Amino acid sequence: MGEQSPASAGYQQPPPRMGFFTDTSVCIGCKACEVACKEWNQVPDDGLNLLGMSFDNTGGLSANTWRHVAFIEQPRNGDTGSGMRWLMSSDVCKHCTRAACLDVCPTGALFRTEFGTVVVQEDICNGCGYCIPACPYGVIDQRRGDGRAWKCTLCYDRLKADLTPACAKACPTASIQYGPLEELRERAQARLEQLHEAGETSARLYGHDPDDGVGGAGAFFLLLDEPEVYGLPPDPVVTTRDLPAMWRRAGLAALTMAAAAVVAFLGRRP
Amino acid sequence: MNASGTGDQGRGTRGTRRETQDQGTRPDRRGEGTRRERRDAAVVPEAEFRSYYGRPIIKAPVWRYDIPAYLFTGGLAAGSALVAAGGDLTGRPALRRAGRLTTLAALSASTYFLINDLGRPERFHHMLRVAKPTSPMSVGSWILAAFGATAGPAAVSELAPLLPRRGPLGLVRRLAPSAGRVAGIGAAMIAPALATYTGVLLADTAVPSWHEAYPELPFIFAGSALASAAGAGLIAAPVEQTSPLRRLALAGAAIELAGAHSVETRLGLLSEPYTTGRAGRLLRAGRTLTALGVAGALLGRRSRVVSALSGAALLTASALTRFGIFAGGVRSAEDPKYTVGPQRNRLTGRENGRERR
């Protein structure tokens, strides 16, 4: 399967596609991933903020936040315990199979690595900003004062040295699991069934399906509520899916424009 | 009213569920202390939608005013190249000259805006490192480069009369008009691509109101480009030569207004950002000025003053339209309801379809 996938990007005999499976049902909200990511990748701080969003004072993924832990407090329906439930989830770049950021990048700064991940080359990026509104998940962002676009690299440097990405390494509960994508998908399916059997019917996988709008995510999730509750789009689609139709419309508009000019000038002379 | 927003510490649950009326109390994007203007009532009735503390799902473009300004100047350059070629081929020298010089000026402004908007302006040449058909910005960079390589020489050929009549420079002087004509025709052939690719540039993003407007955006921009170029010509050329411009203004305005009307009515919830708030005001003002400009262009054909005023109205209208379309998209990116709503509907539709089968 890896061979035909756009994620293999023409590499000769690439290593298996690597990814993340984030099982949010065991996340304890410790933010070790956020910290480990910042430290390893030397990502600058994004200020000391108090956002009033439960324990989330980060807000979301950005140029300076490549792992973000979301905190949601919900009333638990029909439950006898505390009456509340916590949802915690560590978000990250999805390393899409069909990545809009990479498709629209005009300089070739964004590229597909041999591991099937999506990485920005900081020596090429000229800060045009096109990838930012192209990403259907709102992941990649421009770093103020620097001007270039930044996001999770899935620790490309560590992968090359056969090391586990910093966030997965630091996660104390194995909520963040790293490995070959195929294997992770099987593991996720087993975990889903286990949770369903245990009566946790709200459990669902997100981004695991190779037939979804982005061709499946390289970093996918097990969630306990609708994606939008976590700030994730419920049905993301890579924008370039419609690009052929867009070019056709532009072609038609261009012909119309040329025709209008010809007609205007061929009209009767005054 | 549902307690939500900054004063709601520790009660995130309620904040994740949100109705439309509730949006007035939502804190704005992080870092900006102000609240977004929400005077406009929702036009389309919406289902309740859920979000993460009302935060946007996608990132709004980081592009500054440079990009809508470029949309305007790029369109003006393209339209003026058509005017110049038309004037050249139909024996209207004033139109040729005005068209070529407007093209050069607008092209220079475009280049400035595009480079100025880069996070790393000194790396602008990385745009021509690769040619990527999946990136409208890459395609556009090449279109702009090719356009510059033809429109530039066409404009420079206008300087030929300044050369001496004799000697080697005299030869250049004599050859310049034909060289200018060849270059000018080349520019005119590239011009429609330059004016319309920008529609794809905006549409090929996750910005909901831009993406879904992809059938219309290139038409709006093509029409707007023609109308603005006609406007520039009406200001610069004597009335005896401007009859094609009046027809061009009419055609451009018709194409632009039809496209804008469609975008404002066809997209359901995603039309809303174009009809309300800042974008709505810009587009309405643009439409009014377009109508005035066309009326003036058609009725004031004997008056240089009325023609010039109409031209100014058309130019302003084109700029307003570009800023309006830009603002509408940004607005649709900033509010998660525009991202979540249509995607939810799509999912529900798919599920219902599956059940029926």
Ligand code: SF4
């Ligand atoms: S999630 Fe966004 S930034 Fe990450 S690969 Fe996909 S499109 Fe690119």
